[in-house]
Amino acid sequence: MRRPFITLLAANALSVTGNVLSMLAIPWFVLETTHSAGLTGVAAFATTFPIVVSAAFGGTLVDWLGFRWASVLSDLISGLVVLAVPALVLTTGLSYPLLLVLLFVRWLAATPGETARKAMLPDLSALGGVRIVRATAAYDGVSRGATMVGAPMAGLLILWIGPSALLFVDGATFLCSAALIAGGVPWAGGGPRDSGGYLSDLRDGLRFLWRDRLQLSATSMIVVVNMLDTGVTQVLLALYARDVAGDPRAFGLLTGVLGAGAVAGTIAYGTAAARLPRRLTYGWCFFLAGAPRVLVLALGAPIPVALAVTALSGFAAGAINPILGVLQFDRIPVRLRARVLSTLTATTYAGMPMGGLLAGSLTEVTDLSITLYAFTGVYLLASVPPFLSRTWRELDQPHPAST
Numbered sequence: 001m002r003r004p005f006i007t008l009l010a011a012n013a014l015s016v017t018g019n020v021l022s023m024l025a026i027p028w029f030v031l032e033t034t035h036s037a038g039l040t041g042v043a044a045f046a047t048t049f050p051i052v053v054s055a056a057f058g059g060t061l062v063d064w065l066g067f068r069w070a071s072v073l074s075d076l077i078s079g080l081v082v083l084a085v086p087a088l089v090l091t092t093g094l095s096y097p098l099l100l101v102l103l104f105v106r107w108l109a110a111t112p113g114e115t116a117r118k119a120m121l122p123d124l125s126a127l128g129g130v131r132i133v134r135a136t137a138a139y140d141g142v143s144r145g146a147t148m149v150g151a152p153m154a155g156l157l158i159l160w161i162g163p164s165a166l167l168f169v170d171g172a173t174f175l176c177s178a179a180l181i182a183g184g185v186p187w188a189g190g191g192p193r194d195s196g197g198y199l200s201d202l203r204d205g206l207r208f209l210w211r212d213r214l215q216l217s218a219t220s221m222i223v224v225v226n227m228l229d230t231g232v233t234q235v236l237l238a239l240y241a242r243d244v245a246g247d248p249r250a251f252g253l254l255t256g257v258l259g260a261g262a263v264a265g266t267i268a269y270g271t272a273a274a275r276l277p278r279r280l281t282y283g284w285c286f287f288l289a290g291a292p293r294v295l296v297l298a299l300g301a302p303i304p305v306a307l308a309v310t311a312l313s314g315f316a317a318g319a320i321n322p323i324l325g326v327l328q329f330d331r332i333p334v335r336l337r338a339r340v341l342s343t344l345t346a347t348t349y350a351g352m353p354m355g356g357l358l359a360g361s362l363t364e365v366t367d368l369s370i371t372l373y374a375f376t377g378v379y380l381l382a383s384v385p386p387f388l389s390r391t392w393r394e395l396d397q398p399h400p401a402s403t
Helices: 003-034 037-065 067-090 096-127 132-161 163-184 198-211 213-245 248-275 278-298 303-317 320-331 334-348 352-365 368-382 390-396
Strands: none
Touching: 003 037, 003 067, 003 096, 003 132, 003 163, 003 213, 003 248, 037 067, 037 096, 037 213, 037 334, 037 352, 067 096, 067 163, 096 132, 096 320, 096 334, 132 163, 132 248, 132 320, 198 213, 198 334, 213 248, 213 278, 213 320, 213 334, 213 352, 213 368, 213 390, 248 278, 248 303, 248 320, 278 303, 278 320, 278 368, 278 390, 303 320, 320 334, 352 368
């Protein structure tokens, strides 16, 4: 019975599309209305900080509500808040402080849904007879595909209808995702259970993460890269499109090409995963996914060259999340799944609020090129552990989770 699994993939694709539309529309809207890289960085902070807060304390809520209803409520709230932004622009007006408040609420609501959909994956893939390595690759591939389609579409729609009107489309994607999960997933784990409360559950997740050195190292790498990616995606690419390319479509194309490469990379990895060593595959893909695509922008390469390098980086990135997904589902006990996944989300997103602020402030103090070079250097340093740390040898060894 694969219909619930396919429904999950479709709903997640819609939710990811909504996130992509937001990530392009909001920075461009702030740049268009304030003309400030610094204020754009503050908006990025308001987008990412609530993700950390929500992920840290949302795992228990996901467990209590059940994975299905946590996903539905998350998307409903996100959709309604997103729709409020253009509605206010067209009626009473929208001040910058109020926009920050709405961004905070919207992303505070979004993260439990992301955790819930990921927590459904093992049960629904087992129900449909899909091996977990293929299920994680399919889940990530569909998410990457949504980015591939959503980013160029957002760039075009920003040009044609403007960033505020684009948010009407954004809100609709979340409402459709909620409807799919409510009507197409009859049951998916979670539900009432014994719990010591939010702080106790958070301690459980952190304790598990601290004891698993491989998970801890992988999480530390993702913390750094998520911070950098936030600065690149929500500030630096918008500035590059406005100041260097002079066209919002460049913003969408670079993001979309990254997603297209990642879709191809996910498909390739899903096909060849059994024949590849996980550690070296992860290490080289992690290295290629970050530094080259930022360095090419810093060097001022022509757009076709930047797109080609970005596509290569995306292809390499396609293997990263499937490997991490298998690592997590192999090692996290079922009874701790929502709590640990929520803790991992909170931890890996912890640096993201600083990414936008860092990118915006560093660009204002220096310039775009120097900021891109600095980000490239940190990407390179973050890629080292799989090649030098003995802990990473465990990635090639089976480690089934206990129940």
